[in-house]
Amino acid sequence: MAEAIRVLETELPRDIECTLREVAGKEEGLAAEVLGMILANVDCAREGLVPMCQDTGSLIFFLSSGRCSPVHRDAIEGGIRMATDSVPLRANTVQPFTRENEGNNLGRGNPIIHFEHDPSLGEDIVLGIMAKGAGSENVGRGYMLEPDLGLPGIRDAVLETVSKAGGKPCPPIILGVGIGGTAEVAYLLSKKALMRRLDAATDDPQADALERDLMKSVNELGIGPMGLGGRHTALGVRVEWAHCHTASLPVAVSIGCWALRRVTAEWRGEAFRVVR
Amino acid sequence: MCGDAMEPEVHRLGTRLSEAEARELRVGDRVFLTGELLTMRDMAHVRALEALRSGERLPFSLEGRVIYHCGPLVKGERVVSAGPTTSMRMERSEPELIRKSGLRGMVGKGGMGEGTRTALMECGAVYMEYPGGAGALAARATRGVKGVFWRELGDPEAVWVIAVEDFGPCFVSMDSNGETLRNVRNRK
Numbered sequence: 032m033a034e035a036i037r038v039l040e041t042e043l044p045r046d047i048e049c050t051l052r053e054v055a056g057k058e059e060g061l062a063a064e065v066l067g068m069i070l071a072n073v074d075c076a077r078e079g080l081v082p083m084c085q086d087t088g089s090l091i092f093f094l095s096s097g098r099c100s101p102v103h104r105d106a107i108e109g110g111i112r113m114a115t116d117s118v119p120l121r122a123n124t125v126q127p128f129t130r131e132n133e134g135n136n137l138g139r140g141n142p143i144i145h146f147e148h149d150p151s152l153g154e155d156i157v158l159g160i161m162a163k164g165a166g167s168e169n170v171g172r173g174y175m176l177e178p179d180l181g182l183p184g185i186r187d188a189v190l191e192t193v194s195k196a197g198g199k200p201c202p203p204i205i206l207g208v209g210i211g212g213t214a215e216v217a218y219l220l221s222k223k224a225l226m227r228r229l230d231a232a233t234d235d236p237q238a239d240a241l242e243r244d245l246m247k248s249v250n251e252l253g254i255g256p257m258g259l260g261g262r263h264t265a266l267g268v269r270v271e272w273a274h275c276h277t278a279s280l281p282v283a284v285s286i287g288c289w290a291l292r293r294v295t296a297e298w299r300g301e302a303f304r305v306v307r
Numbered sequence: 308m309c310g311d312a313m314e315p316e317v318h319r320l321g322t323r324l325s326e327a328e329a330r331e332l333r334v335g336d337r338v339f340l341t342g343e344l345l346t347m348r349d350m351a352h353v354r355a356l357e358a359l360r361s362g363e364r365l366p367f368s369l370e371g372r373v374i375y376h377c378g379p380l381v382k383g384e385r386v387v388s389a390g391p392t393t394s395m396r397m398e399r400s401e402p403e404l405i406r407k408s409g410l411r412g413m414v415g416k417g418g419m420g421e422g423t424r425t426a427l428m429e430c431g432a433v434y435m436e437y438p439g440g441a442g443a444l445a446a447r448a449t450r451g452v453k454g455v456f457w458r459e460l461g462d463p464e465a466v467w468v469i470a471v472e473d474f475g476p477c478f479v480s481m482d483s484n485g486e487t488l489r490n491v492r493n494r495k
Contacts (some may be wrong), residue, residue, distance in 0.1 A: 061335075061478070061492075065438050068476075072444035076388075085380040085388040085442035119387060121380040122462050130350065132461030166393045166417070166439060198417040198489075199393045201439035257438055258417055259478075260492040290440040 032110025035296035036090070037118045038305050039160050040082040043073045045307060046229040047205070047266060047291055054203060054263045062261030069256070069289060084290050087120040088162035090136070091222060092144040097153040099146045107142045107158075111135075123165075145219065155299045159226050162292040167200035168285070173218060176280040185210060185282050186245065192284040193249050193265075198258015201288035203266045205229070206245065209283040212273040217281035224269035225287045238270040245270075256289075322471070323371045324411040326431040332479045334486040338435055339475035343453055343468050344375040344414070348392050350464035351457060352400035359407040366456050367466060369408035376415030378463030380442065386449040386469055388442035391416040394434070402426035414477050418489055428485045435477035436488070448474040 043051075051073070055066035076083035092107055114120055115136050122134040124141055149157075172195075174188045189208055196204075209220025233239050245268045255261025266289065275281055295306040315335045320328065322342030332338065345367060347355070358365055376397060379389035394401075394415030402422035404410065411432045413419075416439035427434060437445060450470035458465045480488040 064476075068438045068441055068444060072390075072438070072441035075447060076443035079443060081443050081446065082380060082388045083443050084440045085378060085390050085446075086392070087380065087388075119380065119382050121378065121388075125461060130461070130464075132463075134462070164440070169393070169396075199395055201416070257436065259436075259488060288440055 032106055032296070033113040033117055035158070035160060035294055035305050036110060036114035036120070037080070038307065039162055039292050039294040040087055040118055040120065041076050041080050042307065043076070043083060043290060044228070044293055047289070048073055050229050050266045051203070051289060054266065058256065058261050058263060061259050062256045062263075065256045065259060082118060082120070083292075084164060085121060086164040086166065087118070087123065088164045088292065089123065089168065090142060091161045091163055092142060093147065093159035093161075093223070093226065094144055094156065095147045095149045095152060095158075096156045097148070097150045099148060103156070104142070104144060107144060108137060111137060111142055156297070158296045160294050160296065161222070161226060164201070164288050164290065167204065167288040170196035170200050171221070171283070171285045173214060173284075174282040175214060176282055178278065178280045180280065182241070184280065185241070186248070188282050189245055189284050190248055190252070192286070193254070194252060196286055197254055200286045201290065202254055202258060203256055203263045203289050205266050205287035205291045206249065206268045207285040207287060208241075208245070208268065208270045209285070210270065210272040210281070211275035212281060213275070213279070214281050214283075216273055217283035218285070220271040220273060221283040221285035224271040225285055225291060226293055227269045229267040233270070238272060241270050242268045317476070319473070322373045324373065325371065326411070329411045329433050330431045330483045332433045332482055333484070334479050334482045334488050334491050336479040337476035338479060339473045340373060340414075340477065341472050341474070342470075344373055344471055344474070345369070346377045346379055346465075346467040346469065347374045348376055348378050348464060349396055350460045351466050352397050352404060354457060354460070355408065356400050356403055359404075365408070367468070369404075369410040371409060371411050373412035373414065374410055375469070376413060379467055379469065381452055381462065381467060384452045386446050386452060388446050389449060389469065390440055390442035390445045391437050393417045393439070394419050398423060405430050405432055418487070419481060424481050424485060424487060427481055427483050431483050433479055433483060434481035436480040437475070437477050445474070448472055
C-alpha cells in the first residue's frame, strides 16, 4: 500500500505527462517557460523519488471488490501511516474546528474510502487512489440547477467555475464534471471522472460531445498555465453522469491541477501490482 | 516578452531587500534568490497579525525580508518538496502585514488582489510567482532548514527558515508601480 502511495506521489501518470509535453510544444513565451519548469519538476520528482508537489494532498480511495471487509480499511490506514513517514507525505489532515494537526494524515472520517461492490472481482481488490491538492479542491463547485436550464446551464456552470478559479488551481487543469444523481452523487461522479485517463475516451456519445465542447470553450478562456495567459487552460475534460430526479439537475465540477495524481493498485490472488 | 516589449531583466538578489532594491523590480522580471526564506501561509499570517496588532514583537523579524507562501514538506533538516501555495488565501491579511512588518517581498502562486497591490505600491515591496506544483524542482534550490517557529500550528502552517541558493526564476507578478503581470499581458 505504501508503495502504491509512493508511485502516486512521485510519478505523474503517463497520459498526463504526454499531454503536458504536447501542450508545452504549442505554447510560447512565459507560458512555455512555466510549462518547461513544470516538466523539469516531473523529471526531478521521478528521478529523485520525491513528491512532485509539497501538497501531497488528501488521499481518496476508490475500492472495488466482491467482498468489502473492515480489513481493507485497516490496511489503507496502515498504508497511510507508513507512507507518511516513508514517502514522505506532508501532514495535511487537521481537525476542522481547532485546526489541530496530529501529524499522521488520519482522524475522524479518514481515510476517505468509496467502496464499490463488484461481485465479478470475488476476493480480488482494485484500488484507485487519488492525491487531491487543496489548491484545486478549494475551487471546485456544486450546482443544483433547475432542469429547464438544460445543457446550456451545465455548460455555463462549468465555465463559471473555471473562470472564477483562474490561476488558483495550478492550470493547465483537468476537469471532472459529474451530472445527475443527487448533490453528493454528482460530486462523487466528478471525482470518478478525474480517475479516467486522458487517453481513454468515453463510449458514451453524449458525454463525449460535452467533453469536446467544454474542452474547446475552456481553452478559449485564455487563463493559461498558472493563470498567466496562454492557449491551454485544460489538459482534458471528463464527464460522468447518472439519472436524477425530474425536478433536479445536479452538476458538480471538480478541478484537478496539472499534477493530478492518480494510480490503481490491484491485488489479484497473491499478486500485487501498481498499474501506472 | 512581458512589460512593454522589453526583454525581462534577470536579478540575482539576497533575501533581505532594501526599499530601493524592491522598487527596482518590474513586472515580468526574473529573480533568483539566495539567502533565507521564511515560509508563511494561512495560520502564520493570522498569528503574526494578532501579535503585531497588540504591539508584540514577532519571534522573527520580517523587516526587509522575503516570505514564501509555502507549506514545505520537510523531513528532519531536509526540504523534500517546497513549491508555492495559492497566495490569494492570504489576501485578507497580506496588505496589513506588509504595512505593519516591513516585509519587502512575497513568493507565491496564482496572483494576489487589489489590497496587496496597493500596499506594495505604498510600502515599496514586490510579489513574485513560482510555478505551482513544482515542489521537487523548487526543493533542489534549497539548502536545508535553518530554523522553525510556531511549529504548534502544524508542520504545513509553521514558519520555516529555509536556506536557498539561486531559487528561481521567480516571476515578478506585482511591482511597486502598481503593475501586475496579468494586466500587462491582458493589455497586449
